[in-house]
Amino acid sequence: MYIQSIKVGHLIRAIGRVYLLFCFACFFAFNASAEPAVQDETTDNGWQYKAMIYLWLPTINAETPTGDSLEIDLETLLKNLDGAAMLAFEGSKGRWTAHADLLYFGISDDDTNDITIPLGPINIEKTIDVDVEMSSWVVNLTGRYELLETDSSHVALLAGARYFYVDLSLGIDVANPTAAELLVGQNLSGSDDVWDAVIGITGQHQLNDKWKMNYKFDVGGGGSDLTWEAVAAVSSDYNWGELHMGYRYLHYDFDSSFDLLSELDVDGPYIGAVWNF
Numbered sequence: 001m002y003i004q005s006i007k008v009g010h011l012i013r014a015i016g017r018v019y020l021l022f023c024f025a026c027f028f029a030f031n032a033s034a035e036p037a038v039q040d041e042t043t044d045n046g047w048q049y050k051a052m053i054y055l056w057l058p059t060i061n062a063e064t065p066t067g068d069s070l071e072i073d074l075e076t077l078l079k080n081l082d083g084a085a086m087l088a089f090e091g092s093k094g095r096w097t098a099h100a101d102l103l104y105f106g107i108s109d110d111d112t113n114d115i116t117i118p119l120g121p122i123n124i125e126k127t128i129d130v131d132v133e134m135s136s137w138v139v140n141l142t143g144r145y146e147l148l149e150t151d152s153s154h155v156a157l158l159a160g161a162r163y164f165y166v167d168l169s170l171g172i173d174v175a176n177p178t179a180a181e182l183l184v185g186q187n188l189s190g191s192d193d194v195w196d197a198v199i200g201i202t203g204q205h206q207l208n209d210k211w212k213m214n215y216k217f218d219v220g221g222g223g224s225d226l227t228w229e230a231v232a233a234v235s236s237d238y239n240w241g242e243l244h245m246g247y248r249y250l251h252y253d254f255d256s257s258f259d260l261l262s263e264l265d266v267d268g269p270y271i272g273a274v275w276n277f
Contacts (some may be wrong), residue, residue, distance in 0.1 A: 052088040054272025056103070056248060063263040074268070080132075082106040088272075097144040097156065104134040119275070132169070138250070139163040140229075144202060155203040158218060162227060164252065165193035168260055192260055194223035198244075210236055216244065226253040235274075242274040272275075 233246020
């Protein structure tokens, strides 16, 4: 259908999270020449905490229950962004760690598009106005148990839950509509959410005195048919904490009870700052 050509329609794909300008300027305040951090000698009987803010720059691809393929690039997302937050926090004691990760963003746009509809030997020009408002959350809550610890490597088992929520309002108006196009010029609004149990593995490997390799993979389901997330990154130690640079990929296959989407992929690079306390 010609309605698929409305460029602003791809804003629907921004469900994911995603996440995305929160405290970006703070990364430039750090001194790149800072000395490596001294390792904490806290015993296994004491709690250690980490807080992280990060910036994820994803490409978002989705599929609707009607089979439409949707895509949104970073430029479109940032142009229509109303607000975003990306935060993580964890507390560790001995081999056990509790971890929470939160992603929020909201977008809105009111756009007018002129499209051409081929009808036999002639073309018909139509003006379509699309109004979109959307907000979305992704929350990861996991517990982790360290399976392996050596001088250079740590490997932990993780288990927990992932939560996804979206609130969407979409209005489509066709100028001078035909009888058939009156069916298109309707408003759609609603919200939906899903909880999934996840299990996976996470760890890090010391590359040298300053740099570490970090990784995570989890997979699960329950509320959705399938969800998985993979993260690969390198990090550098400083006196104030750590600087992370990596790549993150989040995938969802929703079941038929999820009305707004059938599939979602959010992937792209990220940077983040971690404070130890």
